[in-house]
Each structure stands twice: as C-alpha cells, then as structure tokens.
Amino acid sequence: MSEGNTPYSTPGGSPVERFAEGTAAHTVPQGESPERLGWIWKIVNALLFLGVTVMLLSVGAQVLTRYLGVSLTWTEELTRLVFQSMMFLGMAAGFRTVAHPRVALLVARGPTWVKKASAHVYAVVGAAFFIVLMGMAWRLVMQQINSGESTPSLGVNMYLISIVLLGSAALALLAHIQTVYFSKEMRRAIEEGEITA
Amino acid sequence: MSLTLLVIFVILFLLGVPLAVSLGVGVIGTMLIYDIPLNLLPQMMLSSMNSFLLVAVPLFVLAGSVMAGGGISDRIFSAAQVLFGRYRGGLGHVNIVASAVFGGISGSSVADVVSLGKIEIKAMTDRKYPRAYAAATTMATSTLSSVIPPSILIIIAASTAGVSVGAALAGGLGPAAVLIVVLMVVNYIVSVRKNYGEVTRTRFKRGLGVVLASIPALGGPVVILVGMFGGAFTPTEAAAIAVFYSLLVGAFVYRDMKWRDMPKMIVDAGLTSGTILFIAMVANVATYIFTIDGLPARVSDWVLSMTTSPIIVMLLMGLILVFIGTVMDIVAAILLTIPVLMPAALAAGVDPIHFVVFLVASLSIGLVTPPVGVALFATSYVSKLPMEVIVRAAVPHYTVMFVALAILAVFPELITWPAELLTDR
Amino acid sequence: DEEQPEGEGEVESQTLRMAIGDPAASSVGVTADHFAEEVAERTGGSIEIETHPDGTLFGGDQNAAVNLLGNGTLDCTIISTSVYASFDARMNAMSLPYLFDDEEQFTEYLQGEPGQELLDSLESEGIKGIQMLTRTPRHITNSVRPIEEPSDLDGITIRVPQNELWVNFFGSLGANPTPMDFTEVYTALQTGTIDAQENPLEVPVNNRFFEVQDYLSLTEHIRDGYVLGCNQDLWESLEAEQQEAMTEAAENTFEFRIEDDQRDVEETLASLEEEGVNVNELTSEAKQEFQDAAEEVYPQFSSLVGEEFFETTLEYVGR
Ligand code: NA
Ligand code: NA
Numbered sequence: 001m002s003e004g005n006t007p008y009s010t011p012g013g014s015p016v017e018r019f020a021e022g023t024a025a026h027t028v029p030q031g032e033s034p035e036r037l038g039w040i041w042k043i044v045n046a047l048l049f050l051g052v053t054v055m056l057l058s059v060g061a062q063v064l065t066r067y068l069g070v071s072l073t074w075t076e077e078l079t080r081l082v083f084q085s086m087m088f089l090g091m092a093a094g095f096r097t098v099a100h101p102r103v104a105l106l107v108a109r110g111p112t113w114v115k116k117a118s119a120h121v122y123a124v125v126g127a128a129f130f131i132v133l134m135g136m137a138w139r140l141v142m143q144q145i146n147s148g149e150s151t152p153s154l155g156v157n158m159y160l161i162s163i164v165l166l167g168s169a170a171l172a173l174l175a176h177i178q179t180v181y182f183s184k185e186m187r188r189a190i191e192e193g194e195i196t197a
Numbered sequence: 198m199s200l201t202l203l204v205i206f207v208i209l210f211l212l213g214v215p216l217a218v219s220l221g222v223g224v225i226g227t228m229l230i231y232d233i234p235l236n237l238l239p240q241m242m243l244s245s246m247n248s249f250l251l252v253a254v255p256l257f258v259l260a261g262s263v264m265a266g267g268g269i270s271d272r273i274f275s276a277a278q279v280l281f282g283r284y285r286g287g288l289g290h291v292n293i294v295a296s297a298v299f300g301g302i303s304g305s306s307v308a309d310v311v312s313l314g315k316i317e318i319k320a321m322t323d324r325k326y327p328r329a330y331a332a333a334t335t336m337a338t339s340t341l342s343s344v345i346p347p348s349i350l351i352i353i354a355a356s357t358a359g360v361s362v363g364a365a366l367a368g369g370l371g372p373a374a375v376l377i378v379v380l381m382v383v384n385y386i387v388s389v390r391k392n393y394g395e396v397t398r399t400r401f402k403r404g405l406g407v408v409l410a411s412i413p414a415l416g417g418p419v420v421i422l423v424g425m426f427g428g429a430f431t432p433t434e435a436a437a438i439a440v441f442y443s444l445l446v447g448a449f450v451y452r453d454m455k456w457r458d459m460p461k462m463i464v465d466a467g468l469t470s471g472t473i474l475f476i477a478m479v480a481n482v483a484t485y486i487f488t489i490d491g492l493p494a495r496v497s498d499w500v501l502s503m504t505t506s507p508i509i510v511m512l513l514m515g516l517i518l519v520f521i522g523t524v525m526d527i528v529a530a531i532l533l534t535i536p537v538l539m540p541a542a543l544a545a546g547v548d549p550i551h552f553v554v555f556l557v558a559s560l561s562i563g564l565v566t567p568p569v570g571v572a573l574f575a576t577s578y579v580s581k582l583p584m585e586v587i588v589r590a591a592v593p594h595y596t597v598m599f600v601a602l603a604i605l606a607v608f609p610e611l612i613t614w615p616a617e618l619l620t621d622r
Numbered sequence: 623d624e625e626q627p628e629g630e631g632e633v634e635s636q637t638l639r640m641a642i643g644d645p646a647a648s649s650v651g652v653t654a655d656h657f658a659e660e661v662a663e664r665t666g667g668s669i670e671i672e673t674h675p676d677g678t679l680f681g682g683d684q685n686a687a688v689n690l691l692g693n694g695t696l697d698c699t700i701i702s703t704s705v706y707a708s709f710d711a712r713m714n715a716m717s718l719p720y721l722f723d724d725e726e727q728f729t730e731y732l733q734g735e736p737g738q739e740l741l742d743s744l745e746s747e748g749i750k751g752i753q754m755l756t757r758t759p760r761h762i763t764n765s766v767r768p769i770e771e772p773s774d775l776d777g778i779t780i781r782v783p784q785n786e787l788w789v790n791f792f793g794s795l796g797a798n799p800t801p802m803d804f805t806e807v808y809t810a811l812q813t814g815t816i817d818a819q820e821n822p823l824e825v826p827v828n829n830r831f832f833e834v835q836d837y838l839s840l841t842e843h844i845r846d847g848y849v850l851g852c853n854q855d856l857w858e859s860l861e862a863e864q865q866e867a868m869t870e871a872a873e874n875t876f877e878f879r880i881e882d883d884q885r886d887v888e889e890t891l892a893s894l895e896e897e898g899v900n901v902n903e904l905t906s907e908a909k910q911e912f913q914d915a916a917e918e919v920y921p922q923f924s925s926l927v928g929e930e931f932f933e934t935t936l937e938y939v940g941r
Contacts, residue, residue, distance in 0.1 A: 048467035049460055052255055059252065059437035062801075063430045066779065066815075071800035073782075073789045076249055084246040086255065090471020091478070099472050100215035101574040104583060107213035118213040125214045129221045137239040143693055147747045149685065149709050153784035153801070158685070158708075165239055193213060193583070234695040244683030249803035352808050355830070357645065357676065362808050362830045428814030431806040481681045488678045489639065532676045536646060 036182060037174070044093050044171065051086040055079050077153040084161055088168035095126070095175035098186055104193025115191040122190050123180040130173040137166035198490040202227040202483060207568075216569055217475040224482045233489075238482055245481035246474065249433060250349055253308050254474065256436030259466035260443055261312035265319070266462060267447015267454040269414040274320035276411035279404040282397040286388030288324055289334050292317045293380050296338035297345055297373065298418050305349070306339040306564050307473060308436070310575040314339070318580050325395045326388075332580035333591035334384060336565050337598065339572045341376055343527075343561030344369040349432060350557050353528060357535045360549045367619035368550050371611040372558040375604055379597040387593055413450045417442050473575050484529040497541045510545040511552075511606035514538055515559045519602070522563015523570050530560050550616050551609040558605060562598050565591075637670045638697040638852070641679035641687060649824055649883060650700050650848065651675050653755065656878050657700075657850065660871035665864055671698065691853055692748035698852040700755065703740070704783065706849060710743050715927045715935040717846050719791040719916040720909075722939060729756060729880065732847050736938055739931070741849070750857035753850045753872035758883050759842035763826050764818030765811065768902040769839035772796075772915050780818040781807055786926050787844065788820075794919050811835055820844075827890055832899050840903045843912065850875065917941065 035041070062075035094100050107118040144159035151158065179186035202223045209219035221238075228235055264270045274288070281287030295317060296309055314335040321331035343350050346366045355365035388394055399407070420442055421435050430438055447454035500513050517538075521530050534556065542552045564572040567588050577584045588595075605611055640658065644650040651673070658671035679696060680687040684705040690696040707713040715721075715736070722728040731737060732754040741751030762769050766778055776796035782788035784801045792799040797818075802810060810816045812834040819831065820843065826832060850872050857865065895901055904912065920941075924932045 045464045048464045052259065052463045052467045055252060056256060056259065056437055056440055059256065059434055060441060063434050063438065066798070066800045067429060069777065069779070069798045071779070071798050073784060073799060073801050076801035076803060077784050079252055080247060080249050083249075083252045083255070084243065086467045087246045087251075087471045087474050087478075088242075090255075090467040090469070091475045092471070093468045094472030094475070099468075099578070100217060100475060101577055101584065102213055102215045103210050103568065103585070104213050106211055108583075121212050122214055125209060125212075125222055126218050129218050129225065132225055132235065133221075133238055133242075136235050139236060139693075140239045140243075140689065143689060147689070147692060147709050149689070151784075152704075152708055153786075153789075162239065162243065165243060190213075234693065236693045236695050237690065240686050240689055240695070241681050244681035244686040247681075247683045247686075250805055349805055349809075353805060356808070356828065359645075359647070359828065361833060363812075363833045426813055428810070431802065431810050431815055433803065433806060484681070485679055488674060529678065529681075532682070533678055536676065 036178070040171070040174070041093070041096060044089055048086060048089055048093070051082045051089070054082050055086070058082070074153045077151055077156075081151065081154075081156060081161060085164040088165050089171070092168040092171035092175060095172045096179065098179055098189055102193065107191070108193035115193075118193075119180050119187055119190045123176050126176040127173055130169045130176070133169040134166055134173070137162055137169055141166060198227055198231055199487050199492045201230055202486055210568065216574070217479050220476065220483055220569070221479040224479065224486060227486055233486070237485060241482040241485060242478040245478045250305075251474065251477075253305060253433045253436040254311065255466045255470040256440055257305075257308040257312035258469050259462060260436060260439040261315050262462040262465060263440055263443040263447055263454070264312075264414075264417075265316055266458050267443055268451040269417070269443055269447055270316035270320065271453075272407075272411040272414045272451070274316070274323075276408045276415075277320070278324060278397060279399045279407045282324070282395065282399070285396060286384045286394060287396075288321050288326065288394055289384035289388055290381055292321065292331075292334050293338045293341075293377060293384065296335075296341045297377060298422075306342050306561055306572040307575045309339040309342040310335060310572050311469060311473065311579055312439075314576060315579045321394070324397075326393050327590070328580060329582055329586050329590035330387070330391075330393060332576050332582050332587045333594055334380075335580070336572060336576035336587060337380055337591060337594035339576075340558075340561045340565060340598065341373055343564070344372045344376070344554070344558050346370065348557065350527060350531065350561070351554065354531045354535060354553045354557050357532055358539055358549060358553045360553055361616075363619075364550050364616040365553050368554040368612040368616035369557070370615040370619075372554060372601070372605055375601045375611060376558075376598065379601045380594065383593045383597050413446045417446070469578065473571070473578060476569065476571055476574065481529065484533065488533060494537050497537045500538075501541050501544065505545050507542075507545045507547045508607050510542060511547060511555065512603060514542065515555070515602045515606050518556055518559035519563040519566055519599075522560035523566045523568065527560050527564060527571075530563075531556070534560075548609050548613055551612045554612045554616075555602075555605055559602060562602060565598075566595065635668050635670055637672055638856070639674060639679065640671050640698040640700070641674045641677070641690075641696050642700050643677040643680075643682065643684050643687070644675060645828070646673065646675040648675075648828060649758075649879070649886060652882060653848075653875060653879050654700055656882075657871055657875045660874050661868055664867035664871050669860075669864060669868070688747065688749070691851060694748070694853045694855055696853065697856055698850070700848050700850050702757070702846050702848055703754075704785070704846045706740075706744070707785070709747055710740075711926060711928045712740060712743060712931040714785075714787060714923070715931055717785075717787050717844050718920065718923060718927075718935070719787065719844050720842075720913040721935070721941075722845065727939060728845055731935075731938060732756060733876070734938070736931075736935060737847075739934075741851075744849070744851060745854060748854045749851045750854045751849050751851045752857075752869060753876055755848040755850055755876055755879050756883065757845065757847055758822045758824065758887060760820050760822055760844045762818055762820045762839045762841050762843070763831055763835040763837060764839075765814070765834070765836050766817050768837045768900060769841060770902060770904070771908045772911050778818050779816045780820060781810070781816045782820065787923060790919050790922050791843070791916060795915060807831070808834065823887060823890055827894070832894060832897065836900055838894060838899050838901045840901065841912065842904075842909075843916075 058075045058079045061072055065072045141159045141162045144162055149158040205226045206219050206223035209222055210216050277291040295313055317335045318331045322328045346369055348369050351365050351369050352362055355362040424430055425435050496517055564570045576587055640654050642650050642654050654673045661669050661671050680690055684701055685708055687699050687701055691699050703713045737754045744751040772795050779798040779800055780792055781802045782799040789799045807819055
C-alpha cells in the first residue's frame with residue numbers, strides 16, 4: 001500500500017504497517033535493540049491466532065450442523081467466550097504499536113516541549129487507567145471464584161474470562177511502558193502524533 | 198455527573214491520550230467523585246463484549262484480508278474500473294454500491310469499514326483518488342450498513358419501541374435510498390471539480406476478459422445473499438461464510454492465496470478488532486453513568502420545551518441523536534433513547550415507524566462524526582490517516598448526510614411508504 | 623453537631639436503584655413499578671425505589687447484574703432463576719420440563735420450602751433474596767404446523783437457550799434444538815433459518831415474532847421464575863421496620879404479579895387470535911404424552927441440578 005503521496009507518511013510506513021509485516025515472526029526494526037520481553041507478545045499473537053481460528057471454525061460448525069439437522073449446542077457459547085477473551089488481548093496488543101485512535105492535532109502542531117510532555121501524559125494516564133482496571137478485575141475474579149459462576153452449556157468458570165481481562169490490562173500497562181520508555185521509534189511516533197490509528 | 202465525565206474526557210483527548218483511555222479515565226474520575234463503585238469497570242467491559250453479534254467484526258476483518266490476499270478484491274475493482282472507469286468518480290460510485298450490498302449483509306458500519314473499507318481505499322488510491330477522499334467516501338458509505346435490511350440495529354430499535362419489526366426493516370430502505378443518492382451526487386460533483394480518479398477506457402475484448410474473471414469473486418455476495426435470505430445462515434454467521442468462500446476462491450480459483458500469509462491475517466483480525474472495539478467496552482461503563490444521571494430525560498424535556506411542531510422536533514432529535522451516536526455505543530444508545538425520546542416524538546404527532554428508523558439513521562451518522570465516532574476510528578485505522586484529515590476530506594459528505602437527515606425528518610413518507618408497501622401494516 | 627435521633631422527626635429518605643433487563647412496559651417492568659409503589663407506601667417514603675429498565679445498568683448482561691448486585695454496585699434487581707442457575711445449579715430444578723401439574727403447584731413450590739431454600743442460597747453471593755416471583759410458562763411458536771403431540775416436533779429446528787434441560791428434552795423428541803443469539807431470532811424465523819422458538823408468551827409478542835410465525839402452541843413445557851433480590855449489605859443496613867415493609871411489599875407483589883399475568887395472557891391470546899395466529903392448546907392426553915417423554919430424560923438432569931435438591935424437588939411435586 002503506497003502512502004507516498006500523503007504528507008503523513010514516515011519512511012518505511014507507519015509502525016502499524018511495520019508491525020503487521022512482522023507479526024508472524026516478529027522482526028526487530030532497524031536501529032532498535034531487540035524488544036525486551038518479546039516472548040510475551042509472541043504468546044499473545046499465538047493466542048490471538050488460536051482464538052480467531054476457533055471462532056471461525058465454531059461459527060462454521062454452527063451453520064453446518066444446523067443445516068444437517070444435528071445442531072451442536074455449544075457453538076454459540078464457545079464463540080462468545082473466545083471472542084470476549086480475544087478482544088481484550090487484541091486491545092492490549094494494540095498499545096504495543098500505539099495503534100489506538102487519538103486526536104493528535106494539538107500535539108503534532110505544538111512546540112517541542114508539548115510533544116515531549118505529551119508522551120509522559122500518554123504513559124501516565126494510560127497506566128493509571130490500566131492499574132485501576134487490574135485492581136478491579138482482580139476483585140471480580142475473586143468474587144467469581146467465590147460465587148462459582150459458570151456458563152450454562154460448557155460449564156466454563158467465568159473467572160477465567162475475567163483473568164483474561166486482568167492479564168490484558170497488565171499487558172496494556174507493559175505496552176505503555178515499553179512504547180514510551182524503551183522504544184525510540186514508538187516514542188517519536190507518540191510525540192509526533194503520527195499514528196492516530 | 199455527565200458533565201464531569203465529558204470534561205475529563207475532552208481535556209484528556211485534546212492532550213493526545215487515546216480516546217478510549219480518555220473516556221475510561223473520565224468514567225473512573227466521575228465514579229470516584231460521585232462515590233460510584235469502581236467494580237463496575239471490569240464488569241461492564243466484560244458485558245460489552247459478551248455479544249455474539251460483535252463476533253461479526255473480527256470475522257469480517259478476516260474476510261477483508263483474505264479477499265485482498267486472495268486476489269478477489271483486485272478482480273472486483275478491476276472489473277469495476279472496466280465498467281465504470283470511463284466515468285468521472287466511477288470507483289467512488291462503486292464504493293457506495295459495495296457498501297449497500299456488503300454492508301447490507303454485515304449490518305454493521307464498523308464491519309463494513311474494516312472488511313470492505315481496506316479494499317475500497319486501496320482500489321481508489323491505486324486509481325489516483327487521494328487517500329483522504331477514498332477514506333472519507335468509505336467512511337460515509339458505512340452508514341448504509343446500519344439502515345439497509347436486514348439491519349440488526351433496526352430490529353433492536355423496533356422491538357424496544359414496540360413497533361412492527363418487519364415494517365421498520367422495510368422503512369430502512371427509505372434512508373438507504375436517500376443516502377445513496379446524496380452520496381453519489383457528492384461523489385460526482387467532487388470528482389469532477391477536483392479531477393479525482395483516473396478515467397480509463399478499456400477495449401472491449403480485454404474488458405470482457407477482466408469482467409469474466411471477476412465472476413467467481415462477485416459470486417461471494419451472491420452466495421451470501423442467497424444463503425442469508427434463503428435461511429441457511431444468519432447475518433452474523435454470514436461473516437464466517439464470507440471467510441470460507443473467499444478462502445476457496447482465493448486458494449483454488451485464482452490461486453493467489455498464500456497459506457503462509459494466513460497466520461498474520463488471523464492474528465491481525467483479532468488485533469484490529471480488539472483495538473477498534475476498545476471504545477465500545479468503555480462506552481458501556483459511561484452509559485451507566487449517563488443513565489443514573491438521567492441525561493436522556495433532561496434532553497427530552499428540553500426538546501419539548503422548545504417546540505411541539507413535529508418537523509422541528511424531528512430536526513432537533515436528529516441533532517441530539519447524531520451527538521449521542523458520537524459519544525455512546527450505538528446499541529446502548531438505542532435502548533436508552535427510545536424510551537425517553539419516543540414519548541416526546543409521539544406527543545408531537547410523529548409516526549412511530551418514522552421515528553424508529555430515523556433514530557437508527559441519525560445514530561449511524563453519529564458513528565462517523567467526530568470526536569468519537571466508532572466508524573470514524575475504524576476508517577482512520579484501516580486508512581492509516583489521522584482522523585482530522587479524514588474529517589476534513591469528508592466535509593462534503595457530512596454536509597449532504599445532514600441534508601439527508603433533514604429530508605428524512607421533514608418527509609416521513611420516505612420511511613412510511615416503503616414500510617406500508619412491503620408489509621401489510 | 624449531634625445527629626438527629628432516629629425515629630423522631632424527618633427520617634432521611636433513601637433512593638434504591640432497581641435494575642431490570644426488560645422494557646418498562648414489560649411484565650417485569652410493571653412488577654418492579656408495583657413493588658416500588660408498595661415500598662414507598664409501606665415505608666412512609668423512607669425508601670424510594672427507582673426502576674431502570676432495558677438492562678442499561680448492567681450492559682444488558684444478566685449474569686453481570688448478579689455480580690453487580692452481589693458486590694453492591696446495584697441495589698436491587700428482578701432477575702430470572704435461569705440466570706441464577708449459572709451461579710447455583712439448584713436454580714435449574716424448577717425448569718425440569720413438565721415438572722408441575724399446574725400453576726398452583728408451581729406457585730406453592732416457589733412460596734414453599736424449596737423456594738425458600740433457593741432464596742437463602744443467594745446469601746453466599748452477597749444477595750438477599752427477598753421473594754420468588756412467578757413467570758408464565760414457555761410455549762412454542764413455529765411456522766410449520768401446530769404442535770399438538772410430541773411427534774409434531776419431529777424435524778423442527780427450534781431455537782433454545784444453551785442449557786441441557788432444553789437441549790436434551792427437545793432433542794429426545796426428535797426436534798433439532800439449536801442455539802442462537804436472541805437478537806438474530808426475528809430474522810432467522812423470517813428467512814427460515816429456524817422454524818420455531820420457545821419462550822414465555824410475552825416474549826414473542828413484545829418482539830413481534832408473530833409477524834413471521836403462524837402457530838402458537840400452548841405447550842407450557844418449561845417454567846422458570848424470577849428472584850426479587852437486593853444487595854445483602856444494603857439489606858442489613860436497613861431498619862428492621864424497613865426490612866419488614868420491603869418483605870411485605872414483595873409478598874404483595876407476588877400476588878399482584880400472578881393476577882397481572884393472568885389478565886395479560888387472556889388479553890394477549892384474544893388479540894393474537896384476532897390477528898390470525900393459529901393458537902392451539904394441548905389436550906390432557908397430549909400433555910400426558912409430553913410429561914411421560916419428559917420424565918424419561920429426567921435421569922440426565924440429576925447432576926445438572928445436584929442430586930440432593932433434584933430428589934427434594936421431585937418428591938415435593940410427587941414424581
Ligand atoms: Na444491514
Ligand atoms: Na463503502
């Protein structure tokens with residue numbers, strides 16, 4: 001995809017593109033030291049791969065078996081549970097490439113000190129949100145372990161899904177720290193406001 | 198309460214904090230100030246994603262990548278260029294029609310943008326439309342998916358309002374037609390005046406080859422439409438069928454599909470959807486605060502204190518709904534606004550089907566309107582353009598969409614006529 | 623300053639939020655409003671209940687509502703026993719197909735010992751179960767033929783909740799029970815993806831399913847109830863008289879609901895027949911056939927309910 005005719009291109013495409021190119025086997029951008037804790041994100045990618053595949057096959061099986069008159073009765077529930085988990089993981093992984101939509105108008109036009117400050121604001125506000133979310137998700141996990149909430153068809157304990165949310169909040173927190181303080185490239189991207197999506 | 202939330206939200210997003218995080222911190226701040234238990238946060242985030250309907254989002258994203266990777270979209274848009282490339286703005290019109298057909302299937306503006314949008318933007322930029330204009334067109338046309346039958350949103354709205362679902366679904370054809378017309382007019386005028394897009398003529402023999410080669414690709418929507426209206430699968434399930442069909446055609450008919458690209462496409466589908474839906478997760482918590490604060494009720498009182506003319510009431514409601522659509526999850530917005538706004542509309546003498554369909558149309562326009570339209574985010578995401586660039590390019594589209602809303606507010610027949618024609622209402 | 627002595631002068635009025643999943647005009651909505659009025663009256667206005675319909679306070683996710691009620695985010699709710707079954711398997715017991723001989727037995731079950739045991743069980747989740755409420759039985763609507771005897775279900779694709787009770791029961795009758803998100807049911811019935819759905823009468827009526835369904839068979843195959851509950855800590859913070867007033871208001875609401883439902887059903891059936899919906903009731907022989915078929919699959923449900931309460935329940939209804 002060519003971006004050459006827009007003033008918003010950066011050499012080598014946006015980080016989203018660079019990331020996308022390296023998803024299957026994550027490659028290190030030139031001039032950057034290898035990503036710390038890269039193995040964590042490899043696991044996240046593997047889970048996303050597995051989860052989306054399961055959703056696809058489960059919905060497919062739902063259509064096929066109903067058509068054949070022998071409906072599987074757990075497909076809807078399975079799809080929904082996996083979907084919930086995947087969306088939280090995907091949300092967290094989005095922070096690794098600073099892919100979440102922002103209004104970068106003021107930041108991108110501002111003087112250097114505004115740009116510098118905006119990266120810290122980005123990190124601090126994001127961290128605050130995900131730390132609160134982690135704390136509250138933890139309480140929910142405890143509540144659900146205590147109440148024994150489980151799904152009607154597969155009997156999956158609901159605290160497992162809340163643990164995914166908890167883990168995703170932790171991953172998002174990690175991604176904030178990595179992008180702002182350990183990746184020159186991502187840091188610049190945040191300061192320039194170039195990746196608003 | 199609502200004001201506190203909105204103020205924190207606006208300050209943070211102007212500082213460059215991601216919108217969903219800004220809204221989330223606005224919610225947390227409000228909960229702390231007004232002593233609302235923070236337990237709400239994870240629980241509402243979980244319940245926002247506890248939805249089978251939303252499963253269509255990642256699946257349509259995947260379908261979009263497979264169609265691009267398998268050479269399907271190339272063939273569709275090459276054929277479109279052969280057929281319509283001789284006219285100014287031809288591919289822009291194709292973009293509109295594509296959303297009417299595919300978006301009609303997905304029933305979701307976001308799914309429309311993330312699946313088809315990527316392809317549409319690429320096809321248009323390849324043929325020398327500016328990327329921003331391609332993105333703006335793609336975004337504006339996504340509103341069609343919310344109103345063209347079968348629209349899940351209209352079903353939810355009609356059942357919440359207690360009006361005929363069948364009539365409301367048929368009524369959705371009214372806004373769809375009006376939107377298609379105004380968007381085509383805009384596309385024509387802008388393309389001609391700014392000289393957008395390549396005008397090409399293809400010789401008949403070559404052109405015939407290109408068009409014939411596109412038939413398996415165009416079979417996708419046919420299979421899906423026939424399967425869906427024939428009862429083989431539901432609109433959400435159609436997303437998975439779209440993936441399977443595109444895989445088959447890409448791998449065995451065109452043979453462009455590279456299996457080693459699949460893992461990346463699948464991972465990206467999860468990543469993209471999670472990123473796009475983050476705002477919906479947080480909006481679910483914000484909805485709680487707006488609800489206990491009685492925001493919709495106050496808005497309704499205010500409307501009725503201004504006027505009782507049905508036309509002016511509808512125009513005002515259109516504005517309010519577009520605004521609500523920008524800051525709130527659309528399903529939550531439907532559930533919240535119908536009980537509150539509908540009595541005011543009925544009191545002013547508005548037809549209930551007219552109101553319900555108009556409401557969905559307005560909210561769907563809210564989805565593409567800044568600052569927080571989810572479909573606007575999605576467009577920004579797939580086009581990799583900053584939102585403000587897309588918004589600027591879409592000024593003509595916004596203008597005519599608001600004109601379209603005004604037309605729909607003033608002429609209820611546009612909605613009630615198809616409703617009466619197609620059902621025995 | 624010293625605090626005002628309680629009981630004298632103005633007691634500060636307290637507003638409780640009651641969250642429900644159904645619309646305000648639905649039978650649960652009307653019930654919640656009735657309860658609110660009764661409570662206001664019986665507490666002399668010291669407790670006001672504010673109803674929030676359409677699930678807006680819990681994102682439309684009823685399981686979330688139970689958690690939020692348990693941790694005190696929500697004050698009170700009216701939620702179906704089949705939702706609580708995700709938290710306590712015993713709540714499944716009353717939904718055994720064709721368990722009760724008639725309406726009266728069902729009412730007694732809810733008011734009696736088994737119902738009380740279920741209410742008490744909620745305490746472990748931080749919920750004060752104040753009152754069980756009835757719900758009208760589930761019926762089948764479809765677009766193929768009237769369901770007059772079990773064999774009529776043969777080959778019918780029917781949307782059911784994802785719960786063994788439904789799946790095994792309908793499966794044993796030769797139907798094709800299929801799961802589906804509720805929001806897709808209207809379109810699926812219209813296009814013929816599914817032939818049938820089953821729900822308490824008010825559901826197909828409120829969701830306009832009869833625009834796309836020809837037959838309503840009053841099969842009364844499965845029942846569930848509602849639990850009117852409040853957060854436990856909140857409940858304990860109330861004065862004894864207030865608790866008593868709320869309990870009485872809930873008991874009154876129980877009676878109100880039965881009367882209101884009966885009136886509703888009569889009116890609804892009359893208007894459906896007028897609209898040309900083909901309505902049929904089961905003959906007593908047919909009902910017996912269904913009941914026999916159901917009892918054959920009961921053994922499969924023992925572990926689903928929990929053996930002990932399963933036996934208690936069967937004993938209570940005399941099976
Ligand atoms: Na649609
Ligand atoms: Na489009």
